[in-house]
Amino acid sequence: MGSVNRAARFKYSQISNLLFSGRSRGTISAEACFDSTSRRLISPCYHLGWSQNASFCSNSARHHGKDSSSIDLNQYPSDKIRNFSIIAHVDHGKSTLADRLLELTGTIKKGHGQPQYLDKLQVERERGITVKAQTATMFHTHNFLGSDTNFLLNLIDTPGHVDFSYEVSRSLAACQGALLVVDAAQGVQAQTVANFYLAFESNLTVIPVINKIDQPTADPDRVKEQLKSMFDLDPNDALLTSAKTGLGLEKVLPAVIERIPPPPGKCTSPLRMLLLDSYYDEYKGVICHVAVVDGSITKGDKISSAATGRSYEILDVGIMHPELTPTGILLTGQVGYIVTGMRSTKEARIGDTLHHSRSHVEPLPGFKAAKHMVFSGLYPADGSDFEALNHAIERLTCNDASVSVTKESSQALGMGFRCGFLGLLHMDVFHQRLEQEHEAHVISTVPTVPYIFEYSDGSKVIVQNPASLPSDPKHRLTACMEPTVIATIIMPSEYVGAVITLCSDRRGEQLEYSFIDSQRAFMKYRLPLREIVVDFYNELKSITSGYASFDYEEAEYQASDLVKLDILLNGQPVDAMATIVHRSKAPRVGRELVDKLKKFIDRQMFEITIQAAIGSKIIARETLSALRKNVLAKCYGGDVTRKRKLLEKQKEGKKRMKRVGSVDIPQEAFHELLKVG
Amino acid sequence: MPKLPFGSVLTSFPTITRPPGLFKSIKNTFEQTPQTVRQNATLTATITPPHKLPPASAYVHLPFCRKRCHYCDFPIIALGSSSAVDDDPRIVNYIQTLCREIKATPVESSANPPLETVFFGGGTPSLVPPKLVSLVLETLGSKFGLSSEAEISMEMDPGTFDRDQLREFLELGVNRVSLGVQAFQDDLLKACGRAHGVKEVYEAIDNLKACGVDNWSMDLISSLPHQTPEMWEESLRLTIQSEPTHVSVYDLQVEQGTKFGILYTPGEFPLPSEDLSAEFYRMASRMLGNAGYDHYEISSYCKSGYLCKHNYTYWKCEPFYGFGLGAASYVNGIRMSRPRKLKDFMHYVQSLENGVFNGEDGRFETSDLAMDAIMLALRTSRGLNLKTFGKAFGFTLVHSLCKVYQPYMESGHVVFLDDKGRSIEADEFSRLVSDDYKESDALAFLRLSDPDGFLLSNELISHAFSVIGS
Numbered sequence A: 001m002g003s004v005n006r007a008a009r010f011k012y013s014q015i016s017n018l019l020f021s022g023r024s025r026g027t028i029s030a031e032a033c034f035d036s037t038s039r040r041l042i043s044p045c046y047h048l049g050w051s052q053n054a055s056f057c058s059n060s061a062r063h064h065g066k067d068s069s070s071i072d073l074n075q076y077p078s079d080k081i082r083n084f085s086i087i088a089h090v091d092h093g094k095s096t097l098a099d100r101l102l103e104l105t106g107t108i109k110k111g112h113g114q115p116q117y118l119d120k121l122q123v124e125r126e127r128g129i130t131v132k133a134q135t136a137t138m139f140h141t142h143n144f145l146g147s148d149t150n151f152l153l154n155l156i157d158t159p160g161h162v163d164f165s166y167e168v169s170r171s172l173a174a175c176q177g178a179l180l181v182v183d184a185a186q187g188v189q190a191q192t193v194a195n196f197y198l199a200f201e202s203n204l205t206v207i208p209v210i211n212k213i214d215q216p217t218a219d220p221d222r223v224k225e226q227l228k229s230m231f232d233l234d235p236n237d238a239l240l241t242s243a244k245t246g247l248g249l250e251k252v253l254p255a256v257i258e259r260i261p262p263p264p265g266k267c268t269s270p271l272r273m274l275l276l277d278s279y280y281d282e283y284k285g286v287i288c289h290v291a292v293v294d295g296s297i298t299k300g301d302k303i304s305s306a307a308t309g310r311s312y313e314i315l316d317v318g319i320m321h322p323e324l325t326p327t328g329i330l331l332t333g334q335v336g337y338i339v340t341g342m343r344s345t346k347e348a349r350i351g352d353t354l355h356h357s358r359s360h361v362e363p364l365p366g367f368k369a370a371k372h373m374v375f376s377g378l379y380p381a382d383g384s385d386f387e388a389l390n391h392a393i394e395r396l397t398c399n400d401a402s403v404s405v406t407k408e409s410s411q412a413l414g415m416g417f418r419c420g421f422l423g424l425l426h427m428d429v430f431h432q433r434l435e436q437e438h439e440a441h442v443i444s445t446v447p448t449v450p451y452i453f454e455y456s457d458g459s460k461v462i463v464q465n466p467a468s469l470p471s472d473p474k475h476r477l478t479a480c481m482e483p484t485v486i487a488t489i490i491m492p493s494e495y496v497g498a499v500i501t502l503c504s505d506r507r508g509e510q511l512e513y514s515f516i517d518s519q520r521a522f523m524k525y526r527l528p529l530r531e532i533v534v535d536f537y538n539e540l541k542s543i544t545s546g547y548a549s550f551d552y553e554e555a556e557y558q559a560s561d562l563v564k565l566d567i568l569l570n571g572q573p574v575d576a577m578a579t580i581v582h583r584s585k586a587p588r589v590g591r592e593l594v595d596k597l598k599k600f601i602d603r604q605m606f607e608i609t610i611q612a613a614i615g616s617k618i619i620a621r622e623t624l625s626a627l628r629k630n631v632l633a634k635c636y637g638g639d640v641t642r643k644r645k646l647l648e649k650q651k652e653g654k655k656r657m658k659r660v661g662s663v664d665i666p667q668e669a670f671h672e673l674l675k676v677g
Numbered sequence B: 001m002p003k004l005p006f007g008s009v010l011t012s013f014p015t016i017t018r019p020p021g022l023f024k025s026i027k028n029t030f031e032q033t034p035q036t037v038r039q040n041a042t043l044t045a046t047i048t049p050p051h052k053l054p055p056a057s058a059y060v061h062l063p064f065c066r067k068r069c070h071y072c073d074f075p076i077i078a079l080g081s082s083s084a085v086d087d088d089p090r091i092v093n094y095i096q097t098l099c100r101e102i103k104a105t106p107v108e109s110s111a112n113p114p115l116e117t118v119f120f121g122g123g124t125p126s127l128v129p130p131k132l133v134s135l136v137l138e139t140l141g142s143k144f145g146l147s148s149e150a151e152i153s154m155e156m157d158p159g160t161f162d163r164d165q166l167r168e169f170l171e172l173g174v175n176r177v178s179l180g181v182q183a184f185q186d187d188l189l190k191a192c193g194r195a196h197g198v199k200e201v202y203e204a205i206d207n208l209k210a211c212g213v214d215n216w217s218m219d220l221i222s223s224l225p226h227q228t229p230e231m232w233e234e235s236l237r238l239t240i241q242s243e244p245t246h247v248s249v250y251d252l253q254v255e256q257g258t259k260f261g262i263l264y265t266p267g268e269f270p271l272p273s274e275d276l277s278a279e280f281y282r283m284a285s286r287m288l289g290n291a292g293y294d295h296y297e298i299s300s301y302c303k304s305g306y307l308c309k310h311n312y313t314y315w316k317c318e319p320f321y322g323f324g325l326g327a328a329s330y331v332n333g334i335r336m337s338r339p340r341k342l343k344d345f346m347h348y349v350q351s352l353e354n355g356v357f358n359g360e361d362g363r364f365e366t367s368d369l370a371m372d373a374i375m376l377a378l379r380t381s382r383g384l385n386l387k388t389f390g391k392a393f394g395f396t397l398v399h400s401l402c403k404v405y406q407p408y409m410e411s412g413h414v415v416f417l418d419d420k421g422r423s424i425e426a427d428e429f430s431r432l433v434s435d436d437y438k439e440s441d442a443l444a445f446l447r448l449s450d451p452d453g454f455l456l457s458n459e460l461i462s463h464a465f466s467v468i469g470s
């Protein structure tokens, strides 16, 4: 009867599995894992410095007046504009600080709406994390150079998790300054370091904000010292706040206005507008977030994309205040949205330069494309509904262009997709959004990283799907390369030994080891990406009682002794279970995979052999004996309905299984394999 | 070292492109696509299936017990051990309600045949005073008619009846007894919470013999906690020595909410392992077979000519009435289970009398009929009649069944028979079910093998379900 129960269990395990890296707020000092994106931003060209930017541009645009808007952007020439991001380690309070600033400026009403107002996605609310950067425009009056002046402030709340640092990079491109938020009790953590350098390398003004000073364990002085020693930030520049109680908040916006330079663009130059982000709205169609670098736009203007050459008309233009608010215009230095007749978000290329169709401009440098570090196959959980999954993925990628999708097919799982993700959390969030927002049910294959295999004829293959690697290639293999990362780990000094052991077990090479203060150590390691993809962070958390924080950035490929590990059921390879591993890890991984499968495959009418193999060499083997008995002896008093329901359940269970040869594999088994490192 | 190859902005986009406007039409196409055998079956259901016949069988539930056995999840009413049952108002009231239910049951046609089988199940029907049982039989007789040849079975438990009582039951027309022995070991009986011991078992058997009951069944349970192969062998041996005409062997089901359900996990000590439990099943099949019993249904054995006619109506998918607490009925193609709680049951009878209860929504799916037919027929050694089934549900479905079962016929779990009752060889079979399959006389029956197929019947039947659609 095992399979009846199993059928019922699927659903739950599937869900809990998708959530396995979800975290509970406040219990750990770090969240981290797998990044993907380049830390380096191709530096935006328009940082010209503060003093060069005194000219006024107030009459640079006609006001169309058709929009029923009371906001007149003409009152905000660039010197009255400040664009800034809020950056920090996970959970240090960015979104909460954003709430307070929105309230302070009357952009949202105090006590109305949910906390972390800008975290709008269901995943964000459930997990309590920011996944997508969000922009909001605020207006604030400040006594500046002796007179009360109205300022337009553009705030971007960013995600803290390493997977989404691409969002941070993009956001910084639209800013001249950043609030670097640091938890007063936790101090500088791995993503604090990473995000500081992102801002620093883009030449942004960094304002340190030591937050959560209301906590009993807050130690702002220690944090000030860390900021000084690690980033050379002046302790006197640090603002002390509690986003929870509101303490010290009145100092934040004055600091933003006085310390951050206004945007440097030229209002007299032809329009150049950076495309920051895009999403699909049921009613309005494609909505693009843009930063006007030079010149200005007005509703009705004809614009063109530097990347595609396509032209569009501006149908609507405005600011996020915090919801879409039409203004009819956007001027130099302003950040807002435009609606054009774009049919698909695929036309909206992040980092593209938009310009007036009539003029020719030098494109802005844009950004490096998001890098996909983790690949996995996504298949419909219930075999038949490929089209439904296709549809769901298409809809979701409209709003998350950072996922790459190509069709692939598997003998075991049928038609599906190979998707590239920024990291494992990103993959997890994508699954959850597919389920929650698009009601799709998916099986995902073991995540893999892109390896490079080189052959004697000079050919070179980038392997995103282990199954696609030929088991006996035509040409001799000359080299295998695997991607590596540079990992930053910050931990209390008593855990150093354990962390070093973990990193060397994961084939890591230590690059740096120092102390950020008397109690905290800082280490840098080069690690193969594969080694951190599965379970590294959980392991790190458990050996440091949750006190370590972890961040990484991509690094070079390195030569490595890699093998393809096949899983065979009754002698037949299961393509969707193939993995590529380092030769030294193969026996252990093979054994774990075989054991897991033995546990999760039900006994069937025939004996099943489960094997792990490298080429023709079997490295692990188990057998699952045949099912002996599955009979309902009793069918009492003609109660046929109850019995039939039982058997129907059993049938449903079967239908949800994937069949390889004569072996039924529960979907659960695929999910379990994700956890084998 | 090479740098990570990074795609340009242009190549990093997903490759599937479709304008949003197309989403809708694709969805519609998708919704229309699945073609199941069921649709096929609906179109080809042409002949009158057995469920359209008027019922000639009645199941009557008499729920009273001294106490609840540890494995039991039936709707029962425990009376306790002290009271004399003769005029226990709980029994009297129940029987009255039961008779009202019988009377209020709508009878479709006036040409109803008289009842050919009646089965008193429980509970412990032998706890009900004969005069009350008589009332029930009279009510049934005047409502539906009762054939003079009718098989009237009654479940009886050792220790609940003496010879006088038994004679009274026999005089009322009861002509078949199903004796709830379960095991021949006092320790096991005690562990099950049975209200009798082995001594009472022998007394009961003597009583049956002394009163000349020649058609009786010994009911046993295998895979009880702490049961060893030796004990099971002993129970089977003593059963054979008692010479019942019928033996029922139930494999213990650990049901949720029962004492066993709380205490035990199937396959784990003190319950026998799955392997041992399968061995118990094989032992019964072997020993009873050698003693001349025909294994005519998964859990039923009989001497020639003594199969339980009542139970066989179930396996043939024929209609039957059901009366009393929790009883299931199958009338006009609708399967219905009565409320399992006494109060709810009273309400049900009341609404039946007021004419406000008009059965369940009165609709059923052809696929349900097909599933019932397969599930029930495959419990019997006769198996599924592929021709009648094909005529009712379509030969495409028969073909799919053959395809699904092909590997299991090769492994010996499933047997296909020709119209002369000979089993078909594998080569012959693959020729018959090749893709240009046509309805042919060569494939007449499909059945599970004994004991290998029977032992995995759930597994095998659910394979059949998977080709029927949802």
Ligand SMILES: Nc1nc2c(ncn2[C@@H]2O[C@H](COP(=O)(O)OP(=O)(O)OP(=O)(O)O)[C@@H](O)[C@H]2O)c(=O)[nH]1
Pocket (backbone or CB within 6 Å): A025, A026, A088, A089, A090, A091, A092, A093, A094, A095, A096, A097, A116, A128, A129, A130, A131, A158, A159, A160, A161, A211, A212, A213, A214, A215, A241, A242, A243, A244, A245
């Ligand atoms: N005690 C205290 N708690 C705070 C303060 N600011 C934020 N928090 C709490 O810290 C937790 C994290 O806050 P968020 O604003 O979601 O943090 P975040 O930096 O946006 O997190 P990510 O977007 O996931 O990186 C929440 O439970 C907040 O209520 C503060 O000043 N004091």
Ligand SMILES: [Mg+2]
Pocket (backbone or CB within 6 Å): A094, A095, A096, A116, A119, A129, A130, A157, A158, A159, A160
């Ligand atoms: Mg946040």
